Amino acid sequence: MxxxxxxxxxxxxxxxxxxxxxxxxHAIIAGVLLIGGAITMMLQVWVERRLIARMQxxxxxxxxxxEGILQxxxxxxKMFTKEDIIxxxxxxxxxxxxPIVALAPIAMMLAVLPWGRGLVAxxxxxxxxxxxxxxxxxxxxxxxxxxxxxxxxxxxxAMRSIAQLIAYEIPLIIALLGIVLLTGGMSLARMPELQAGxxxxxxxxxxxxxxxxGWFIFTPVGLLGGIIFFICALAEGERTPFDIxxxxxxxxxxxxxxxxxxxxxxxxxxxxxxxFALAVLSAVVFLGGWQGPGVAWLAxxxxxxxxxxxxLLWLLLKAWGLFMLxxxxxAAVPRxxxxxxxxxxxxxxxPLALVNVASAALWVGLTEWSSIEWGNLLPxxxxxxxxxxxxxxxxxxVINLGATRWVLRINRAPAAAxxxxxx
Amino acid sequence: xxxxxxxxxxxxxxxxxxxxxGRGLVxxxxxxxxxxxxxxxxxLERPEQTSGVFTVQYPEExxxxxxxxxxxxxxxxxxxxxxxxxxxxxxxERICPPQVIxxxxxxxxxxxxAVPAIDEFILEYDACMSCGLCAEVCPFDAIKMDHAFxxxxxxxxxxxxxxxxxxxxxxxxxxxAPQAWAEARDGAMKKLQGSRRRRTGTVGMTPARAAxxxxxxxxxxxxxxxxxxxxxxxxxxxxxxxxxxxxxAIRARNAAATDAPAPDAAxxxxxxxxxxxxxxxxxxxxxxxxAIRARNAARQREGGDA
Ligand code: SF4
Ligand code: SF4
Numbered sequence: 001m002x003x004x005x006x007x008x009x010x011x012x013x014x015x016x017x018x019x020x021x022x023x024x025x026h027a028i029i030a031g032v033l034l035i036g037g038a039i040t041m042m043l044q045v046w047v048e049r050r051l052i053a054r055m056q057x058x059x060x061x062x063x064x065x066x067e068g069i070l071q072x073x074x075x076x077x078k079m080f081t082k083e084d085i086i087x088x089x090x091x092x093x094x095x096x097x098x099p100i101v102a103l104a105p106i107a108m109m110l111a112v113l114p115w116g117r118g119l120v121a122x123x124x125x126x127x128x129x130x131x132x133x134x135x136x137x138x139x140x141x142x143x144x145x146x147x148x149x150x151x152x153x154x155x156x157x158a159m160r161s162i163a164q165l166i167a168y169e170i171p172l173i174i175a176l177l178g179i180v181l182l183t184g185g186m187s188l189a190r191m192p193e194l195q196a197g198x199x200x201x202x203x204x205x206x207x208x209x210x211x212x213x214g215w216f217i218f219t220p221v222g223l224l225g226g227i228i229f230f231i232c233a234l235a236e237g238e239r240t241p242f243d244i245x246x247x248x249x250x251x252x253x254x255x256x257x258x259x260x261x262x263x264x265x266x267x268x269x270x271x272x273x274x275x276f277a278l279a280v281l282s283a284v285v286f287l288g289g290w291q292g293p294g295v296a297w298l299a300x301x302x303x304x305x306x307x308x309x310x311x312l313l314w315l316l317l318k319a320w321g322l323f324m325l326x327x328x329x330x331a332a333v334p335r336x337x338x339x340x341x342x343x344x345x346x347x348x349x350x351p352l353a354l355v356n357v358a359s360a361a362l363w364v365g366l367t368e369w370s371s372i373e374w375g376n377l378l379p380x381x382x383x384x385x386x387x388x389x390x391x392x393x394x395x396x397x398v399i400n401l402g403a404t405r406w407v408l409r410i411n412r413a414p415a416a417a418x419x420x421x422x423x
Numbered sequence: 424x425x426x427x428x429x430x431x432x433x434x435x436x437x438x439x440x441x442x443x444x445g446r447g448l449v450x451x452x453x454x455x456x457x458x459x460x461x462x463x464x465x466x467l468e469r470p471e472q473t474s475g476v477f478t479v480q481y482p483e484e485x486x487x488x489x490x491x492x493x494x495x496x497x498x499x500x501x502x503x504x505x506x507x508x509x510x511x512x513x514x515x516e517r518i519c520p521p522q523v524i525x526x527x528x529x530x531x532x533x534x535x536x537a538v539p540a541i542d543e544f545i546l547e548y549d550a551c552m553s554c555g556l557c558a559e560v561c562p563f564d565a566i567k568m569d570h571a572f573x574x575x576x577x578x579x580x581x582x583x584x585x586x587x588x589x590x591x592x593x594x595x596x597x598x599x600a601p602q603a604w605a606e607a608r609d610g611a612m613k614k615l616q617g618s619r620r621r622r623t624g625t626v627g628m629t630p631a632r633a634a635x636x637x638x639x640x641x642x643x644x645x646x647x648x649x650x651x652x653x654x655x656x657x658x659x660x661x662x663x664x665x666x667x668x669x670x671x672a673i674r675a676r677n678a679a680a681t682d683a684p685a686p687d688a689a690x691x692x693x694x695x696x697x698x699x700x701x702x703x704x705x706x707x708x709x710x711x712x713x714a715i716r717a718r719n720a721a722r723q724r725e726g727g728d729a
Contacts, residue, residue, distance in 0.1 A: 054462035055455045059478040332451035 029121045033110045041272040042072035047320075048327050055331040082261035087150055090258060094148030099259070099266035102141030105134045106270050109277045114189045116290045116312035117299065127188030128180055131281065132173050135236065138270065139165040142245070142255050145267070149258035157254020160338065161245030164235055167342055168242075171349035172232035175225040178353075178360035179216055179285050188281075192289030192311075196296060200393060204385040210296035212314075215288035220397040221360045224404070226286035228353050230322070233278035235345070238271060240330040244341055275326060276319065283318035290315040347411050355403040359396040366392035490600045493555045493568030495548050496524075498589040499596055501615060505632030507590070508565035508611060510539035510618050515557035515566055523547040524557060529626050539618040540627030546589060548574065549582035563618070564611035567596050590629045 046061070046069055053060025061068040086095055112127045114120040124130050139162055146158020180186055183194050195214045197203035202214030216222030235242040246254035253259075256267050283289060290311030298307035336344070365374070367388045371381040380388060458474045467475035479486055496515075500507045511528035529540040558568050569591070576582065597604040618627065625633035 051459070054476070055458045057458060057462060057467055057474060057476050057478075059476055059480075328452055328455055329448070332455040333448060 030111075033121060034107060037107065037110060037273050037276075038269070040276055041269050042076075044272045044276060044323060045072045045075075047324075048330075051324070051327050052331050055328070076265065079262055079265040084261045084263065085258075087258050089150040091148040091150070094144045095258070096263075098141050098145035098148055098255075099263045099270070100141070101144055102138045103266050103270040103273070105137040105141075106274045106277060108134050109281075110273075112188050113277065113280050114192055114284060114289055115280075115315060117192075117295055117308045118304070119290075119308055119312060120189045123189040124187065126186045128176050128186040131188070132169070132176070135274075136165065136169055138274070141270075145259070146255040149255070151258050153251040153253075154255050154257045156251050157245045157247075157257065160251075161238065161255060163338075164238075164242060164244060164341060167345035168232045168235035168349070171228055171345060171353040172236065174350070174353035174357055175229040175232065176285060178221050178225045178356045181357065181360040181364055182216065182219075182221065184364075188284055191284055192291050195288040195291050201386045201389055204389055211293050212288065212291035212295050213293065215286065215291065217286045217288075219363070220393055220400045221356060221363055222286055224352060224356045224359075224400045226282065228349050228356065229286065230282055230325075231349065233275075233282055234326060234329065235341075237275040237278050237326075239275060239326050241333040241336050242341060243335055244338055247335055276323060279319040279322040279326070280315065282322055283315060287318045287322075288314075289318075292317075343411075348407055351407050352403060356400065359399050362399070363392045363396050366395065488570045490602055492570055493558070494553055494572045495551055495569050495574070496546060496555075496557050496566050496589070497569045497591040497596070498544060498586065499565055499567055499593050500590055500629040500632075501612075502592045502594050504619070505628045506615060506619055506622070507541060507586075507627055507629055508563050508593075508615050508618075509541050509544065509561075510563050510565070510614075511537075511541050512539075512562065514560045514562060518556045518560045519551075520554060520556065521550050521552055523550045529622075531623055531626065533623070538622050538626055540622050541586060544586045544589060546584050547582065548584055549579050563614050564607045567591075567600075570599055587630050590631065 049071070050060040050062075050068065061071040064070040064074045086092060109131055111121045112124050112130055142161045142165075143158045146154045146156075146161075149155070179191070183191055195202070195216060196210050196212055197214035198205070198208050198211050199213050199215070199218040201208070203210060217226045238245055246256060251257070256264060259267060292311065292314035295307050295311045295314065298310055366378075366380065367385070369380065371379055374380060383391070461474035462476050465475055467477040498507060498509055511526055513526060516522075516524040516526050523546060525543075525545040527542040528537050529542040530536060531538050553568070555568050557566050574582070593604075597608075
């Protein structure tokens with residue numbers, strides 16, 4: 001299976017020296033990713049504003065271009081022409097570098113995401129680790145912004161964002177860890193390939209058609225992990241209800257308070273790009289990535305390019321679906337308090353994520369170990385792979401469900417006295 | 424819905440108790456999606472509706488203004504005779520809190536006696552605060568509040584409006600506020616009859632009717648008296664300088680009138696405000712006005728002495 005399309009083969013520049021080909025490769029891929037990122041961000045802003053407006057019984061921006069689709073461009077021009085204000089007390093260089101430090105790691109995340117069948121810019125063996133490492137760098141940018149601005153609100157916002165990022169990074173990575181156990185590797189590019197087949201059983205039943213629906217979200221481990229991951233992604237991306245770092249009704253705009261013009265726009269882009277990258281990541285890890293009905297069929301029919309295109313469409317569809325879900329949640333849920341934020345991360349998500357890793361380990365044991373590895377305690381050898389998956393699904397479902405109920409129950413606040421509404 | 428409804432109170436039953444374990448989130452998403460669906464349905468117009476888009480796309484769509492809506496004052500004249508209802512009683516000038524109304528009374532050309540009509544009536548739209556006190560106090564229903572509100576201009580000159588710019592026919596106001604005019608009409612018209620008996624010639628007639636319009640005259644304001652459409656003083660007025668000069672003259676004369684008994688006959692140094700109201704220093708406009716005023720006052724006093 002060709003994991004990467006080598007651009008030089010497409011361009012047929014055989015005589016060129018190797019370093020030039022490599023440089024061109026990287027430049028073209030980076031250009032496509034970054035331009036695509038910018039366009040995606042503009043579309044995201046427009047979609048979000050229009051959708052939220054309808055949910056709030058308004059119309060939203062509908063003047064610039066057909067249905068207001070060019071509104072983001074108008075906003076961009078406004079940002080460009082705005083005065084760049086640096087507070088006199090600010091640390092000039094830290095203030096200047098902060099947006100860059102916040103945006104760069106997010107743009108780097110785009111590199112390892114598998115965008116389609118065979119469409120991945122860099123196929124890292126340790127993709128998950130890379131994502132975890134790189135995504136936490138942008139927190140440094142936020143802290144630089146808050147600290148460099150010399151503004152109390154900005155500093156408060158930065159502190160909140162660091163507290164939030166650290167608290168939610170842990171369950172996020174542990175949720176990913178469960179899937180790493182299932183796939184037996186950290187390569188993001190391989191994850192979609194392992195999610196072929198039919199729901200739950202994947203490609204374990206001989207003769208079953210490859211629908212491209214063997215998504216991890218259909219397994220108990222993947223379901224719990226996916227929910228935890230998505231909630232953490234909301235927090236990492238500072239989406240409502242976790243938009244505490246920039247709670248505009250409390251602390252102006254958090255770490256962005258002292259930013260204007262393009263520097264502000266860079267933060268803005270970083271935020272939406274991060275949201276999109278996290279949506280793509282959720283789709284890749286839990287929703288089968290580019291897998292979907294028809295991809296395998298096209299590939300088998302020898303239409304590799306069409307299969308790649310369809311797989312890209314599937315991925316974008318899933319990612320946009322998740323982004324829409326983020327928008328709907330933003331419209332529906334009010335902002336949490338800081339203490340609620342913290343207790344949610346440490347009391348609910350972290351224990352559940354740990355239980356989920358244990359379930360994942362059990363799943364691997366039940367589906368892949370031989371009886372000898374089990375010390376002849378479990379006669380698993382006699383079962384067909386799909387039977388073993390069924391057993392594993394049952395066991396992990398019971399564990400995860402029980403753990404969820406238990407965590408919800410022990411954290412339940414004592415029932416409040418009924419509120420008497422004056423007639 | 425509760426069974427016993429008070430009139431004017433709309434009860435919306437949200438009908439769910441406290442929720443937990445994420446059910447609140449699910450319910451919230453349900454509410455949001457219902458609003459999303461309904462936003463593509465009928466507009467939100469009735470108060471008991473809880474969803475539907477309520478946006479009014481302003482320049483194309485407009486909500487009708489209520490009859491009592493008020494923005495800036497206009498002066499009424501009788502459609503048939505062209506006579507203005509105003510009698511120069513100065514009530515509005517006195518009550519106007521920011522003092523933006525400036526009136527001179529008309530005189531009989533033959534006898535020189537004051538008649539119940541205006542010679543000039545200047546209103547500074549840019550400083551008017553739309554309080555409506557002038558319309559409230561006017562005993563002759565001569566000054567009324569207009570609905571036009573789209574008055575933005577690049578310069579402030581068009582916002583100093585004179586008798587010509589303020590004139591609107593009674594029929595225009597009757598269309599703006601039918602109910603209010605129905606109540607006021609009989610009294611106002613009777614008082615106008617009384618005033619007209621003491622006016623001679625074209626005194627007290629709105630200028631557009633008093634003189635046959637010269638060929639190069641700017642379009643009469645009556646022509647653009649469409650309801651809430653054109654800005655009342657919006658069109659660039661070439662005579663704005665003349666208007667400003669006349670305004671300054673009125674102010675200066677009034678200032679001189681209050682200042683007349685002052686013992687020192689020496690010409691007041693130009694630039695020093697003469698007259699009752701202290702002007703805020705540093706305000707260029709105020710300074711300019713004060714200078715004109717002082718100069719005129721001094722000139723007038725000298726003329727009186729000679
Ligand atoms: S509306 Fe008020 S401020 Fe305006 S002219 Fe009348 S009295 Fe003066
Ligand atoms: S507008 Fe009315 S209050 Fe003002 S001077 Fe004329 S008649 Fe008197």
